Amino acid sequence: MRIGLLTEGGYPYVSGDASPWCDRLVRGLAQHEFDVYALSRSERQEDDGLLALPPQVRQVRTAPLWTAEDDGVAYGRRARRRFAECYGELTAVLCSTAGRPVAAAGRPVAAAGRPVPVVDGPVAAVDGSLAVTGGSATVADRFASALYGLAELAREEGGLVGALRSETAVRALERACRAPGALRAAHEARVPDLLTVAAHLEHALRPLSLDWYEDDGLGSADLCHATSGGAAALPGLLARHFAGVPLLVTEYGVRLRTHYLTTTDAPPAVRSLLAAFHHRLAAESYRQAAYVTPGDAHARRWQERCGADRAKLRTVYPGMDAxxxxxxxxxxxxxxxxxxxxxxxxxxxxxxxxxxxxxxxxxxxxxxxxxxxxxxxxxxxxxxxxxxxxxxxxxxxxxxxxxxxxxxxxxxxxxxxxxxxxxxxxxxxxxxxxxxxxxxxxxxxxxxxxxxxxxxxxxxxxxxxxxxxxxxxxxxxxxxxxxxxxxxxxxxxxxxxxxxxxxxxxxxxxxxxxTVEQNIAALHGLYLEIVSRCPARRTAYGDTGDPLPFAVPAEAHLPGRWTAASRTVARSGPGWAAGPPVRATTGVPAAKAAR
Incomplete structure (x- = not known):
């Protein structure tokens, strides 16, 4: 199995929060291949260098989150229009009261003359203001459509950094904040607040401009494992969007909670808009992930309140060396x-x-x-x-x-x-x-x-x-x-x-x-279960021409009513043996099939 390990500010750098448990996981699964995709947080972290990596790590690709040079991409008229539409939709979702309850009246507020969907999720108090944590499917779909629209634009045009730093982005954010029905805190945002939020969004969306999603990158992985939420999960979302790679998200510290704790001194408009963005990104990560593995019940409760499907949650305690x-x-x-x-x-x-x-x-x-x-x-x-x-x-x-x-x-x-x-x-x-x-x-x-x-x-x-x-x-x-x-x-x-x-x-x-052993066993079991349930995206062969493991889904999870078919066979006798055996078609070339 080939696993794309997605990290932020940790493994494989010498200094980092998640380095120890990621290193133990990779070393404990020597039978699989790992491609590490790491986002660094500072220049000092990059200067400290990388850990000594085991042979099962095939490649390491890194990108800085702390800085980004202007990509120098000049958009044409059509590309500028697409960017304005996608970014405007993204900021409109962050500023809109759609899906948000009103503390005074307790009723949804109409935005721009349109009815607002009724909230279907629990509500959490954040910094004294109400914010929906479940949200409606309409709002989630709008955010996802805008996010993936920006990713597709970055893939086609060669980058998104310059556009996110442009005056067009700031003006789109200002229009969203001033629109009828916008959040009161957003409506009161001043120019410094708008510039701060726009800079933060540019920083958070830098993974959209990376070249990690082709067939020589995450597109060739059998599974993406994001070792935290937030920026680390964003490449996994794009790999799933572009190449259909399944995603596993592990959060030993809920990034949304960390964001709330670190922005208490920000102005109300900045705090509200950034909380809305990180909440929507977390909800999209939980929605698209095959499984989400919190490290304890405390993190699990946060994830559930942010919209994570309880059926997808699997508690996996951090593994420590005893x-x-x-x-x-x-x-x-x-x-x-x-x-x-x-x-x-x-x-x-x-x-x-x-x-x-x-x-x-x-x-x-x-x-x-x-x-x-x-x-x-x-x-x-x-x-x-x-x-x-x-x-x-x-x-x-x-x-x-x-x-x-x-x-x-x-x-x-x-x-x-x-x-x-x-x-x-x-x-x-x-x-x-x-x-x-x-x-x-x-x-x-x-x-x-x-x-x-x-x-x-x-x-x-x-x-x-x-x-x-x-x-x-x-x-x-x-x-x-x-x-x-x-x-x-x-x-x-x-x-x-x-x-x-x-x-x-x-x-x-x-x-x-x-212990480390229970942590590795639990995550390995989830790896096998996720890959076995995913449809084959490519045909892989070994040196002898035989299909490699995990190239096709496990038969136990093929769709169909097997129980009903068994009853029919039982009534009709051994007619099932009359015809030739049915074999799965994997697209094997003729020469390899003969061999």
Whole structure:
């Protein structure tokens, strides 16, 4: 099988969020061929280079998302008219109230004198305004028609970058915002807002201008696997549109949710229009995908609210390497009985402030308790947050002349992995009796799974997929509640037998559900199922002239009423054997058929 692996800002680059699990997937499926199509996020990422790739990776094709040179394509009159029509339709869908409920009246609003389709999907509150998450089929079809129309224009004319940056694009967006029935936020958009939205759309639609969709590219793949939503899924949509290649979308972090969290400071018009675009793109990806694989129930709920068909959803937990934590998991006696450990990226969403206040309450009941914070800050915001946490720790736990600790010994230590006391993450987990997670915003809690591999008891806040991952093998408390966090930690610090039981159960659960092996097996099974259900798009032969596997669909999924035919045969006796056997026609050339 030939798989087109679609990535954004990750594999096969050395630096990237999705690099580890993609690399493990490719190496675990050595019997298949992989073509990697990667979108980079920054010049620094490209300068860092690529990973050492296994031999099953046939080719790697990359394209930058962070920059795009003007393609120099000069459109003729007809091409300019087509672009104006397609782009105008795209922006009209983003600005229109069609398919959107009105908060005040609760009734659809007519747009440009036309009746608006009734909303048939659930509604989610986004930044205080209502936005439909299911949407009507009419709006979805209009968005798809405009998107693929732009893709076809880019394919015929040689590029779309210059057109998306043109004054025509900005004027089309302005007309859509000023049209009767447009969203109120869009109608109030100013010129800087229009320029910002137009620039973002040009950035997001850059994959339309790539030359990846011919027979020497994604057109030759048996399956496209997008490792995230958003920009990574867009080439998969075009490969399906142009060549009929089936698409599998994996989202371990829902890109639409990420967009909502990162645009809170944008002006209302920019926030509303960009949310509409990313929502429509996500809905189209879910609609066209053969299967969508969320990494947990939290991501699954987001996808369902964005219009994903429940019948297409298959939860596949991220696969993690349990090997580095095996020694610690098999030696629980290494844990210090009075030490709490926190491991992760230092940023405000992790709410270390609440954890430090909880430690102050814990030490009133257990004075010898210590806390190790192991992690590095992420960017300037994370560095500032780390400095704030250091100052808060010094304020909450001033040096004491008398007491369980000597002068100058603070019970909180801030460390990074790679130092003499913590050369690897497993060493951090090994030193703690209880592992603590204090996040207010969380996706799939990687550090929590690592702690489970190590057989450690955990106390976590109810954020993201924490409850699903823990599954009863640890204590879960509400977020931003230092008192509840402190009580749970004290309960485990005082009960070593309970800690041991919970740790053993957590390790068993993690080894059953969250290993690399289960992740590869689940995705491989979906690969086979998708390809077996898709019609043959080309005839492939090996060196001996025999058809290669997956060149034709599996017989078990051929359409027809096989049960009714069986009953007819049973009534008429062995008449089925009277004629010659029926063989599938695959278009084999005469010479190859004879051979």
């Amino acid at each position: 090997g580095p934590f095996a020694e610690v998991g098999e030696s629980p006696e290494r844990a210090a009985p009075d030490t709490l450990v926190w491991v992760g990226r230092v940023e405000p969403a992790k709410d270390l402030v609440s954890l430090l206040h909880a430690l102050a309450e814990i030490r009133r009941d257990e004075p010898g308790t210590r806390l190790r914070v192991v992690g590095a800050p992420t960017g300037p915001e994370g560095a500032g947050y780390l400095a704030h946490c250091r100052a808060l720790a010094a304020q909450l736990f001033p040096d004491e002349a008398d007491g369980p600790h000597a002068v100058g010994d603070n019970p909180v230590s801030f460390e990074e992995t790679g130092g003499p006391e913590c050369p690897a993450p497993a060493d951090a987990y090994a030193s703690g009796a209880v592992i603590v997670l204090s996040s207010v915003v969380e996706g799939f809690p990687v550090s929590l799974v690592e702690a489970m591999f190590c057989g450690r008891a955990t106390v976590s806040t109810d954020a993201g997929a924490v409850v699903e991952v823990i599954g009863g093998t640890g204590l879960v408390v509400p977020p931003r509640n230092p008192r509840a966090l402190a009580e749970a930690c004290v309960a485990l610090l005082r009960d070593p037998e309970r800690r041991e039981r919970l740790g053993a159960a957590a390790r068993a659960r993690a080894l059953e559900l969250f």
